[in-house]
Amino acid sequence: MLALLTTALVVTALAVFVLGSRLVARLAARRRGAGAGAAPPAFDPGRERRAEQRARELLRSCVNEVEWAMYRDLGFIRLDGRSLPDAPGSDGAQAPYAYLIYPHKPIVAYVPATGRLLSEYCVNFPDVSGGGRTRLPASDDVLAKWMALTSDEARVIGRANMHLVGRQHDPGHVRRDIWRLSEWERLRAGKVGARAA
Amino acid sequence: MKPGHGEVLLAEGDRRVRADEELLIEEFRRQLDEGMWAAVPTERPGSGRREAQMVRDYGEIPPEAQRVIFFPRASGG
Numbered sequence: 001m002l003a004l005l006t007t008a009l010v011v012t013a014l015a016v017f018v019l020g021s022r023l024v025a026r027l028a029a030r031r032r033g034a035g036a037g038a039a040p041p042a043f044d045p046g047r048e049r050r051a052e053q054r055a056r057e058l059l060r061s062c063v064n065e066v067e068w069a070m071y072r073d074l075g076f077i078r079l080d081g082r083s084l085p086d087a088p089g090s091d092g093a094q095a096p097y098a099y100l101i102y103p104h105k106p107i108v109a110y111v112p113a114t115g116r117l118l119s120e121y122c123v124n125f126p127d128v129s130g131g132g133r134t135r136l137p138a139s140d141d142v143l144a145k146w147m148a149l150t151s152d153e154a155r156v157i158g159r160a161n162m163h164l165v166g167r168q169h170d171p172g173h174v175r176r177d178i179w180r181l182s183e184w185e186r187l188r189a190g191k192v193g194a195r196a197a
Numbered sequence: 198m199k200p201g202h203g204e205v206l207l208a209e210g211d212r213r214v215r216a217d218e219e220l221l222i223e224e225f226r227r228q229l230d231e232g233m234w235a236a237v238p239t240e241r242p243g244s245g246r247r248e249a250q251m252v253r254d255y256g257e258i259p260p261e262a263q264r265v266i267f268f269p270r271a272s273g274g
Contacts, residue, residue: 058204062238062266064247106274122274136269140204144268147236150248161273 048137055139062143069188074180077101077142081109082153100177101145103138106168107160115178120169121160123148204266212260225255225265233267 060068067077081095097118100108106120125136125144136144148156165171208224210217229235236249237259249266252258258265 054204058266062247062249064245067247123271124274125269125271140268143266144271147238147249147251147266147268148234148271151236151251156271159271159273 052137052139055137055143059139059143059146063146066188067146070181070184071139071142074177074184075102076177077146078112078181079146079149082150099149100174101142101149102169103141104135106163107145107149108165108169108174110165110174110178115175117165117171117174119162120165120167121157121162122168123156123160207267222255225258228267229253232270234270235265235267237262237265 059071063071063077067079071077077100079099079101081097081099096111096113097109098112099121100110102108106122108120109118110116111118123145125141126134135141145156165174207228208220210221212218212221225235235252237252238247239250239259239262240247250259252265
């Protein structure tokens with residue numbers, strides 16, 4: 001019961017993961033001290049790997065089981081289009097477009113029914129505590145895009161720079177990813193069907 | 198990327214306890230003042246569809262929420 005009533009404030013793009021409220025004030029102060037003027041710490045592959053592992057766990061705890069499996073197996077997440085005011089399907093029916101969310105690459109919009117690529121939306125989540133010189137771990141970047149799109153699609157799309165697919169993504173690579181996704185879904189459906197039988 | 202980053206617990210507490218809630222509110226406001234967005238992961242009843250709910254004020258945090266995630270504001274890349 002207590003756990004349900006306890007609210008935790010979690011922030012991405014910080015240095016350490018600490019449990020325990022007594023350490024909060026010290027951590028917050030340290031973070032503020034590491035402001036825009038502080039030099040980024042030296043590259044440490046082990047620390048990067050641990051940060052990415054924590055980011056993956058956070059992502060896994062937020063998205064649904066299918067989305068997590070998709071990211072784990074394919075390296076991206078497909079998200080159905082939602083609530084743009086002028087989008088067909090915003091009356092509750094499924095929107096005819098979907099997004100592919102890649103880490104540290106633009107979001108790709110496409111039409112699942114035909115595979116037609118629509119556009120790529122270049123959006124960043126600059127680490128404000130690092131003066132914009134740093135970026136989130138890959139899985140945190142995916143989670144930030146997922147949260148932004150699922151909570152306020154119009155806002156994040158409005159902030160993004162839109163281009164035809166091909167500016168940062170290789171269209172052939174994206175088409176292969178869409179094919180990989182369809183194969184992945186087909187195999188997954190088969191496994192689910194076999195388990196149910 | 199700032200090496201070694203990932204999430205960190207900024208504050209935790211029981212919202213029914215006044216001292217805890219004051220700490221949560223203070224940290225919530227500080228994060229927004231620093232330019233972060235705040236979102237609460239949710240699950241839609243019935244469909245089980247997971248999504249996030251953006252919160253712009255501490256009072257918008259759903260009572261059943263167990264965590265709030267802060268992340269940098271989106272900007273065009």
